[in-house]
Amino acid sequence: MAEAAKIELFVKASDDGESVGNCPFCQRLFMILWLKGVNFTLTTVDMKRAPEVLKDLAPGSQPPFLIYNGEVRTDTNKIEEFLEETLAPPQYPKLCCRYKESNTAGDDIFHKFSAYIKNPNPGLNDMLEKKFLKSLMKLDQYLLTPLPHELDQNPDSSQSTRHYLDGNALSLADLNCILYCLTKYLDKAYKEDVFHLTCPKDKEILLAYHSVAKYLNK
Structure with missing residues (x-):
């Protein structure tokens, strides 16, 4: 049997520097490694203290980044493809x-949500809100529509009974959106250790968006 790879994932630390911070990209890679069932080390990086680890391991980069058998990888999309x-x-x-x-x-x-929550222009608020809601409705409709294999099993089915986007198991597609989506979908996700145990604390999420959200006076 081949020797197990030595894997270390570096993610942003929480505001107090003691736990996982609010970073969807960090959590996504955290979840991928968890779902793969591989042994890995998780290291949180306190961004407020100009950590030496960034200067030494990944100069010019910010978490998340990965060390795989001694090789540093900093591009999130390429890390995902590599894994x-x-x-x-x-x-x-x-x-x-x-x-x-x-x-x-x-x-x-995520893109529509960010545009909506960070919008400083009251005149654009209604439009951005509608675009965000349209994205949620699109997702909701896809989750309700039976997939081909469901129709093969039950041709008369009018509504999907699957748990996630591509079936009853989490996939890469789910990791894009379970951080922002619908109640029924999230209820199932919160029952998965891979999701709720990789989540930052609620206060970290609120703190992150409090600093960028625009409060509009109508």
Whole structure:
């Protein structure tokens, strides 16, 4: 049996520097490694203290970044691709989607949410809110629509019974949007250790958006 890889993931620390901070990109990689079932070390980086670890390991970069068998990787998208290719079946589960439509069902939610919550212009608020709600409705509709394999099992089905975007197991597509989505969807996600145990504390999320949210006077 091949020797296990030595993996260390660096993520942003919370405001108090003691736990995981609010960073969707950090949590996404945290969840990928968790779902792969691989042994890894998680290191939180306190960004307020100009940590030496950044200067020594990844100059010019910010978390998340990964050290895999001594090699530093700093591009989040490339890290994800690397992990999916390297930690592959049969030893590790495949996280990519069965259906290509699952990849795009909620892929714009974070962008629309950020534009809405950070908008400083009252004149654009209604438009941005509608765009954000439209993205949520698009996701909701996809979750309610039976997938092909569900219709194969029950051709008369009018509503999906699956838990997540691509089936009953979490996939890479789910990691894009379970941080921002719908009640029924999130209720299932919170029952998954991989989600609620990688989440920052509520106060970290509120603190992060309090600093960027724009309060509009109508």
